[in-house]
Amino acid sequence: MASNKAVMALVVVALILGAGYWFSAREDGERAGQANASLDQGFVQGTPTPSEAVPRMVSASIPAEPPDVFRRYQCPPETGNCERNPNVAATPKEAQWLLAHGYPTVKQIQDLRMRSTADYREEYQRTGSKVVQSLYAMSLALDGEARTAIGLLWQGAAQGNVYAFHLLSDLYRRTEELANLITSAAYLRAAYLAGDSRAADRYAYQFGMLSPPENLLADKEAFRLFTTYGRGRNYPRP
Template identity: 30%
Template sequence: MTTKKSTREPNRKARLAGVVAIVMLAAGCSKPIDDRAIEVPKQAAPAVKKEANATASVQAKASPESEWLAADLAYRCVGAACAFEMLGARNKEEADWLRANGYPSSEQLKHFKGLSDDQLRREADAGDLAAMVSFGQRMAAAGDTKTGTQYVHDAIRNGSIYGYYGMSSIFQNTPGLEDMIDSAAYLRVAYILGDTKASVEMHRRYPDLGRIDQVNIDERAMSLYRTMAKSGQPNPRP
């Protein structure tokens, strides 16, 4: 059985050759045209499309880290542990919230620990809310509870929700001031003001709280909320 050869390609070449010949004659060129030298252009559009798709794919997979500001990255945490890390942020919005409410990053805490008392006091006196809380805790631990609580109270009055963590630590760890109800109540106020992780921290510090303890903590927290927090509106943590 004989297979017929397609005449479409030769015919197309012939037409192209004729057009080229006419153009060359009009230009004054008399050299004969070899239609074998005429190549039918191949379509390249799909390759261009593939390249465009690849570029779009790379852009779509850009690292989320590129959206974070340098100041926010100090708070960034990843993984399931973020749900329990009071100083960790799962996204840029949470990092902004932490910074706005006086929470230090873990790097800042390391920095504070490396400072002398005078150096840390200077940073606190300059208005750094996190430094005020850290200095207050240090003074209370050294026995100067009046100065210590004053610095932490000042941080709270200037908008630091983290200051309630500081007061909780003072009433948990300072000899002569240990008071589980007060310590837990300060964390409860932080929760009321919008820090959902404060509840996690309270149960981490006091895992064996009974029902009566919970009632007493709530009553004390509401008293602190009215006096220290001035019944402020909650600012929910993202």
């Protein structure tokens, strides 16, 4: 349990600083060579067969938000390079998109452990906020409840929480009991299919060591995950 908490702490730091912080070519090279070609089926039993339909575009209705939303989603000066950080916005419109699709701000992630998991659960049940849903799932994972977090994130992905795919990728990459490089890559590809263009940059940086056959496996699994959990809905990031 202690090792899992330590692993998840690294995930939170990674989400604050972007993929570059925790990318290690040496570690990933070793992991890629040992990647299990069989996709982790333990979590998908009983799920419906994904549709083969072409992903459909969804016109997401993003509500008008106060002007400080953009300020809260900008790159904090102390963070440094935010180039690959999916939680940072370059425009007010992009900030509203992040808010609507479950992306916490960098500050919210930094302050994650200042609140209890019970607090996040209560707020999520009361508000239905996708951002709080993401924070709740992250807090669950830090408490060693990775499988419960996965169920919550699957639910979120079906409701338009695109950030859920990023978190699922991190869980399958950094949680010892779940570790599966191909599944982790597939979830990040699913984030791209769901409309997050920045997921492509993270994928190239984190999974550039994958071989062509492994990339093919990840692509196939990504489409299945996208259509099963994301319902094949695409919300283009501004």
